[in-house]
Amino acid sequence: MPWTRQEMAARAAEELRDGFYVNLGIGIPTLVANCVPPGMRVQFQSENGMLGMGPFPFEGEEDADLINAGKQTITSLPSTSYFDSASSFGMIRGGHIQLAILGALQVSARGDLANWSVPGKMIKGIGGAMDLVAGVGRVIVLMEHVSKGEIKIVEQCSLPLTGVEVVNKIITDLCVFEIGPDGLVLTELAPEVTEDDIRGKTGARFVTRLH
Amino acid sequence: MSLNKVHSMPEAALAGVLRDDMTIMSGGFGVCGIPAALIDVILDSGIRGLTLISNNPGADGHGLGKLFKNRQVRKLICSYAGDNALFAQQFMAGEVEVEFNPQGTLAERIRAGGAGIPAFYTRTGAGTVIAEGKPTADFDGHPHVMERGLRADLALVHAWMGDTEGNLLYRMTARNFNPPMATAAEVTVAEVETLVPVGSFDPDHIVTPGIFVDRLVAVGAINKHIEQRTVRPRPLAAEA
Numbered sequence: 001m002p003w004t005r006q007e008m009a010a011r012a013a014e015e016l017r018d019g020f021y022v023n024l025g026i027g028i029p030t031l032v033a034n035c036v037p038p039g040m041r042v043q044f045q046s047e048n049g050m051l052g053m054g055p056f057p058f059e060g061e062e063d064a065d066l067i068n069a070g071k072q073t074i075t076s077l078p079s080t081s082y083f084d085s086a087s088s089f090g091m092i093r094g095g096h097i098q099l100a101i102l103g104a105l106q107v108s109a110r111g112d113l114a115n116w117s118v119p120g121k122m123i124k125g126i127g128g129a130m131d132l133v134a135g136v137g138r139v140i141v142l143m144e145h146v147s148k149g150e151i152k153i154v155e156q157c158s159l160p161l162t163g164v165e166v167v168n169k170i171i172t173d174l175c176v177f178e179i180g181p182d183g184l185v186l187t188e189l190a191p192e193v194t195e196d197d198i199r200g201k202t203g204a205r206f207v208t209r210l211h
Numbered sequence: 212m213s214l215n216k217v218h219s220m221p222e223a224a225l226a227g228v229l230r231d232d233m234t235i236m237s238g239g240f241g242v243c244g245i246p247a248a249l250i251d252v253i254l255d256s257g258i259r260g261l262t263l264i265s266n267n268p269g270a271d272g273h274g275l276g277k278l279f280k281n282r283q284v285r286k287l288i289c290s291y292a293g294d295n296a297l298f299a300q301q302f303m304a305g306e307v308e309v310e311f312n313p314q315g316t317l318a319e320r321i322r323a324g325g326a327g328i329p330a331f332y333t334r335t336g337a338g339t340v341i342a343e344g345k346p347t348a349d350f351d352g353h354p355h356v357m358e359r360g361l362r363a364d365l366a367l368v369h370a371w372m373g374d375t376e377g378n379l380l381y382r383m384t385a386r387n388f389n390p391p392m393a394t395a396a397e398v399t400v401a402e403v404e405t406l407v408p409v410g411s412f413d414p415d416h417i418v419t420p421g422i423f424v425d426r427l428v429a430v431g432a433i434n435k436h437i438e439q440r441t442v443r444p445r446p447l448a449a450e451a
Contacts, residue, residue, distance in 0.1 A: 046384070048240040048384050048387050049384050049386050049387050050383075050384050056441045056442050056443040057442055057443070058444075059442040059444075059445065060442075061442075062437060062440055062441075062442060063383070064243060064385075064435035064436065064437050065243060065244065065371075065382045065383045065384060065435070066383045066384055067240070067384055067437075067438075067439070069240075070439065071240075071241040071243070071294065071438040071439045072439040072441040073437060073439065073441050073442070074441070076383070082381075082383055082384060084318075084381075084386050084387060084388070084389070084390040084391055085240070085266070085314070085315075085317075085318035085387050085388045085391065086318040086319055086321065086390075086391045088315075089314065089316075089318050089319060090319075092315060093319075093333065093334070093335065122293075122299050122303060123292075123309075124291060124293025125290055125292045125293055125311050126290055126291065126311050126312065126313050126314065126341075127290055127291040127314050128290070128313070128314040128315060129313075130313035130315075130316070130335050130336050130341065131314060131316065131335045134333070134334040134335040134336070135315075135335070160339065161338060161340075162339065163337075163339065164337065164338035
């Protein structure tokens with residue numbers, strides 16, 4: 001039985017540590033913000049210029065001057081700070097953010113990430129993804145294992161790259177892969193999912209070392 | 212340069228600096244913190260062949276989106292353009308040239324341009340299409356890409372408050388690209404929601420020092436657009 005989006009986010013939240021500064025990508029990664037264990041101090045960065053991102057505002061309290069990188073209205077926290085875009089990416093490139101959790105179109109067995117364009121389709125742009133994978137110490141991809149029948153975990157990315165050898169871990173609705181010097185290591189399976197299921201839906205070789 | 216930086220109307224703040232084929236930086240992230248009143252002056256002026264430097268092309272009917280609709284733009288230097296359908300049509304039809312940058316590279320190119328740094332090396336984009344045609348070099352065992360500083364003929368910025376010296380304060384995430392852009396153009400024009408006399412700000416709080424601002428105009432708290440209105444339910448009245 002695959003993990004739900006909520007369960008995927010909860011699994012990704014197990015990667016958080018007390019005191020971490022974390023950047024969450026758009027989509028399923030956004031849900032991780034709701035899964036911080038009680039008592040743990042984690043500050044979420046929004047690359048448009050904010051540290052200490054709060055939850056969505058109550059209806060009627062939206063403020064056009066306070067949005068996240070997905071352009072959604074949000075709120076501040078007592079710990080919040082604001083800064084300009086150059087400082088924001090200085091923070092990212094300078095290695096001050098401990099963890100980034102991002103979506104992906106493809107991930108390769110050596111940790112190459114493709115998540116910004118598909119040839120022949122309208123290019124929406126790059127946004128902050130290339131800077132995040134280049135500067136953040138640990139990068140976790142959180143995504144559906146397979147998208148509309150397309151295999152996303154591959155030996156070699158065919159789509160334009162966001163970064164080379166940048167992904168440390170992949171969490172999907174079916175399993176968890178760690179990416180080490182020797183490639184993919186299958187470490188966890190969702191309930192009732194088998195290694196053979198994973199083999200049929202993964203385009204790269206992997207070894208299995210279940211926890 | 213005029214001793215008085217303050218202009219009474221947005222049109223006056225841009226008088227004499229607009230021309231066809233010029234390069235204009237415009238602050239904002241999406242439509243948050245955009246210089247909307249100054250963009251409307253560009254629209255009404257009808258100048259064309261513009262190269263725009265902005266994180267995004269505005270939204271359909273909002274901000275820079277109006278200039279694309281009016282076909283005044285030749286080229287956009289941006290990081291993300293996915294939220295404007297009209298722009299997408301023009302881009303796919305080859306009517307507008309686009310240069311995509313990683314967002315942090317765009318911000319740093321502007322910062323560098325304003326700080327007199329003609330080029331710098333970054334790990335961002337190494338091994339990707341972004342590095343194609345650019346010098347690369349290894350530092351500390353990692354490949355880096357050389358990127359150029361960016362400058363413009365004109366920078367348009369939006370600030371929350373300004374004083375008559377041109378010192379600026381911003382509000383929350385409406386700050387974004389405005390401070391670096393204010394430093395990186397031949398002429399910088401700021402629209403502020405509230406204009407105050409010099410001495411009103413604590414000098415320790417000023418974000419953009421007035422040296423970077425050539426002209427400013429008060430535009431009030433203009434009607435701001437929200438692209439993604441997200442809310443959470445209000446908790447029920449406290450049980451007590």
